Amino acid sequence: MALCVELGDEISLEVNTRVRALEFLIQDKGVAGVVETVPSFRSLLVYYDPGQTGYDTLCATLGALAEQSSDAVLPPARRVELPCCYDPELGPDLLAAAERLALAPEELVRLHAGAEYLVYFVGFTPGLPYMAGVPERIRLPRLETPRVKVPAGSVGLGGAQFCIYSVESPGGYWLLGRTPARLYDPQAAEPTLLRPGDRVRMRPIDRVEYDAIAARVEARAWQPAIA
Amino acid sequence: MIRVADPGPQTTVQDLGRVGQLRYGIPPSGPIDVRALVIANRLVGNADGAAGLECTLVGPRFTVEAACAIAVAGAEAPITINGNAAEPWATLALSPGDTVRIAAARAGVRIYVAFSGGLDVPPALGSRATYLRGRLGGLEGRSLKRDDVLRLFPAALPRPRRLAPPEIPPLDVEPEIRVVLGPQADRFTAEGIAAFLGGTYEMLPQSDRMGARLAGPRIAHARGHDIISDGIALGSIQVPGDGQPIVLLVDRQSTGGYTKIATVGSFDIGRIGQVKPGQRVRFRAVEVTEAHRLHRAWELSLAGIAGGRVAAAA
Numbered sequence: 001m002a003l004c005v006e007l008g009d010e011i012s013l014e015v016n017t018r019v020r021a022l023e024f025l026i027q028d029k030g031v032a033g034v035v036e037t038v039p040s041f042r043s044l045l046v047y048y049d050p051g052q053t054g055y056d057t058l059c060a061t062l063g064a065l066a067e068q069s070s071d072a073v074l075p076p077a078r079r080v081e082l083p084c085c086y087d088p089e090l091g092p093d094l095l096a097a098a099e100r101l102a103l104a105p106e107e108l109v110r111l112h113a114g115a116e117y118l119v120y121f122v123g124f125t126p127g128l129p130y131m132a133g134v135p136e137r138i139r140l141p142r143l144e145t146p147r148v149k150v151p152a153g154s155v156g157l158g159g160a161q162f163c164i165y166s167v168e169s170p171g172g173y174w175l176l177g178r179t180p181a182r183l184y185d186p187q188a189a190e191p192t193l194l195r196p197g198d199r200v201r202m203r204p205i206d207r208v209e210y211d212a213i214a215a216r217v218e219a220r221a222w223q224p225a226i227a
Numbered sequence: 228m229i230r231v232a233d234p235g236p237q238t239t240v241q242d243l244g245r246v247g248q249l250r251y252g253i254p255p256s257g258p259i260d261v262r263a264l265v266i267a268n269r270l271v272g273n274a275d276g277a278a279g280l281e282c283t284l285v286g287p288r289f290t291v292e293a294a295c296a297i298a299v300a301g302a303e304a305p306i307t308i309n310g311n312a313a314e315p316w317a318t319l320a321l322s323p324g325d326t327v328r329i330a331a332a333r334a335g336v337r338i339y340v341a342f343s344g345g346l347d348v349p350p351a352l353g354s355r356a357t358y359l360r361g362r363l364g365g366l367e368g369r370s371l372k373r374d375d376v377l378r379l380f381p382a383a384l385p386r387p388r389r390l391a392p393p394e395i396p397p398l399d400v401e402p403e404i405r406v407v408l409g410p411q412a413d414r415f416t417a418e419g420i421a422a423f424l425g426g427t428y429e430m431l432p433q434s435d436r437m438g439a440r441l442a443g444p445r446i447a448h449a450r451g452h453d454i455i456s457d458g459i460a461l462g463s464i465q466v467p468g469d470g471q472p473i474v475l476l477v478d479r480q481s482t483g484g485y486t487k488i489a490t491v492g493s494f495d496i497g498r499i500g501q502v503k504p505g506q507r508v509r510f511r512a513v514e515v516t517e518a519h520r521l522h523r524a525w526e527l528s529l530a531g532i533a534g535g536r537v538a539a540a541a
Binding site for chain 2: 039
């Protein structure tokens with residue numbers, strides 16, 4: 001059984017912070033009967049065991065916790081730095097995006113890599129982060145025709161959203177580059193790299209460093225910097 | 228040891244699935260028809276959560292290298308041991324060298340095979356269930372292929388038992404699937420909801436462990452079919468712009484951006500998962516309290532079967 005707690009009807013930092021705070025409070029207080037939770041932009045899906053809690057009881061508990069849900073209750077965020085190679089070969093939309101924005105490609109890279117992104121939630125495919133914090137100056141509507149196949153690690157921009165494709169999948173974001181980091185590795189003890197609430201920065205690297213890190217990732221001898 | 232001679236079109240290792248990973252985008256996986264796997268496990272003396280096989284439409288052919296017991300449950304498919312017909316929903320004792328063949332299902336879709344001791348594959352994130360799209364769990368994260376070898380945990384041979392015929396669900400009838408309306412039922416017109424609850428929907432062949440795709444009377448939206456992406460529950464019924472419902476199952480995407488008209492009760496997930504392509508279903512709306520009562524009744528009925536206890540519901 002599951003119920004969905006909606007904390008707003010918009011994509012905003014404020015609403016998403018409340019979603020993550022509510023999830024944290026549920027875990028922290030060990031609310032009886034809750035089996036697992038799934039945060040997204042503006043709501044929290046709560047799976048529960050009806051043998052351990054009633055629908056009305058749970059609604060009342062979650063309603064009270066939602067009142068307290070704010071940035072103040074959240075623990076400090078993890079800071080994750082991911083290398084990214086902004087090379088037209090790995091980011092096939094880099095030049096077109098720069099042209100559309102009337103920016104030099106180097107300036108687009110500087111603005112993209114200069115920002116800090118907040119992971120609103122992880123979902124759709126395993127380990128795929130939906131991130132906010134895209135500078136106004138580099139926002140673009142999504143591609144008119146989505147690609148059928150986007151390689152894993154592709155760094156994509158769509159509107160105010162930024163994502164990194166965690167597995168090869170279809171996708172409609174502008175691809176600016178690629179990270180050699182694995183956001184999903186089914187053979188790892190912890191298959192997914194990013195968590196809701198993480199703060200992510202991209203560190204520009206050249207193709208030589210990309211290839212070197214990719215080889216170490218392949219050998220499972222590389223981890224990103226997480227503070 | 229089990230040696231696979233012919234895996235069938237899609238046979239995977241499944242236990243009751245993994246919990247707590249949806250927030251990282253990893254679905255629970257596990258059997259679509261929980262009741263069938265649980266009963267098969269009990270018939271071979273296993274705990275409810277032991278890993279067995281889920282087969283799709285056609286079962287496998289395999290040879291056992293040591294004495295063990297198996298039970299076959301779920302979809303109705305002819306079973307032979309060394310060419311001799313064997314019973315479904317019953318303990319089947321096997322001797323070294325015996326070859327088991329499970330043919331195409333006559334009714335239903337998912338066939339479950341439990342082995343005494345349970346399949347010994349390494350757990351991934353606390354479960355042996357296979358998540359095919361994520362290449363996680365089971366046997367190397369994939370479906371079985373020819374010449375695969377599966378190991379069993381050591382176990383004593385169980386006392387032979389069989390399920391009483393009234394406990395065996397008929398799968399060749401058009402089922403009524405019970406749903407709770409929402410969370411976005413208000414995004415559909417009254418006619419759209421009436422079409423959904425009044426019509427019959429045909430199962431499409433593109434259905435898989437991620438979702439059951441259905442075709443039938445168009446379910447009209449009141450104002451657009453997109454929402455701000457949010458979490459998708461087991462049994463959520465998404466209706467994209469074409470007005471045709473998709474029931475999301477155990478390998479579902481964790482979040483999605485289409486309107487959801489209703490949610491199938493967990494007690495009817497196994498039933499809709501046994502509807503063959505071309506077969507039809509109807510939907511009936513129940514209130515949340517009624518859904519809880521039906522869930523409890525489903526648990527109690529399963530608790531009394533094949534000497535089992537109530538399993539922790541996935």
